[in-house]
Amino acid sequence: MLSLGLLMACNAAQTQTTDSIATPNDTNTVASAEAIPLFVQCLMEAYPEHIIGYADNLVYWSDSTTMIYDDGKEKTIVEMMDNADIEDMSHWVYPDEVTAFNDAGRIRCEAFFKKMYGETQQQMSRNLTTITWCPSLVGQRLNISKVNNINRQLQQVSAALDSHPEWKAFLSGPSTVNWRVVAGTNRLSPHSYGITIDMGVKQSNYWKWDNPKASETDSIGYRNRFPSGIADIFEQYGFIWGGRWYHYDNMHFEYRPEVLLYKQRMKKHRS
Ligand SMILES: [Zn+2]
Structure with a gap:
């Protein structure tokens, strides 16, 4: 059993905003890059077919x-997770x-993901297609969302x-797909959207x-047996790994490319 020491340093992620606000004249015009919070810039890059702009605290679809964008409420971590x-x-x-209490990607705005992947189980199901997972090693058919070309991304991970x-x-x-709430909460599991894969449960x-x-x-302590090389491959194609969570x-x-882009941008910002 591999047990990694925890880095206890906490990082306070700051979104980069300015006071100036640009207003889109039409749906194809977006605010200047300076006025758009860094995280929204990452959403626009990660989901260009869906997220096209920002102004006046509003994200434009x-x-x-x-x-x-920001409801202005002070929330605890649990309140953020729930709402x-x-x-x-x-x-x-x-x-x-792995860093104390950092669960980057575990806080999800439910309305955001439902709008992109399906408001109901029926709507979400219409966006599914199948791929063959690791044809030579596993060879199992999997349902996965076509939205944002996730099926193609997962196919490349598989290859x-x-x-x-x-x-x-x-x-x-x-x-992959399982429309359900997270046990003990009212939150929809990300597995509901067809954007996830669980695997190697016995090794997990x-x-x-x-x-x-x-x-x-x-x-809590940290435990893991997964080789990090597996995560590296998933991350190349826009998937985050739950093994990096506290x-x-x-x-x-x-599939959360905005989380990976935000990491890159924050690193640049600090250097
Ligand atoms: Zn899972």
Whole structure:
């Protein structure tokens, strides 16, 4: 069992905003880059077919609707998890090493993901297609969303992993779509949207299995058996890994390119 030490330094992720506000004249015109919070810039780059602009605390969608960026409420971590606005999703920066209480990507604005992937199970299901997962090592058909070309991204992950027979146990037993709430909460699981894959469950550690009595705010240790090379491949194609969360979920990979872009941009900003 590999046990990694935790970096105890906390990082306070700051969104970069200015006082100037640009107003879009039409849906094809966006505010100047300086006026757009860094995290919204990442959303626009990650989801160009959906997110096209920002002005006056509103995120502009390509169908001409808007969503509030920052609801202005002070929230605890648990309150953010239960009721996130778009800005809350930038609370943490995705770390290189597991860092105390950093769960970058675990705070999700439900309205945002439902709008992109399906408001209901029926709508979400219409956006699904199938791929064959690791044809030579596993060969299992999987449902996955076509939205944002996630199916193509996952197909590329699969092709890259399929040349690693030494990882077969971690790639086995995959599951993807499951419309459900997270146990003990009212939040929809990201598995509801068809943007995730769980795999290698038998090789996986999960914070709740290891700490059945711990709450979100309790200190816990870290456990993991997954090779980091697997995560590196997923991250190349826009998927984050639950094994980088303080509340680790090592079997879990999720299509969240904005989280990875935000990490890159924050690094540039600091250097
Ligand atoms: Zn999962």
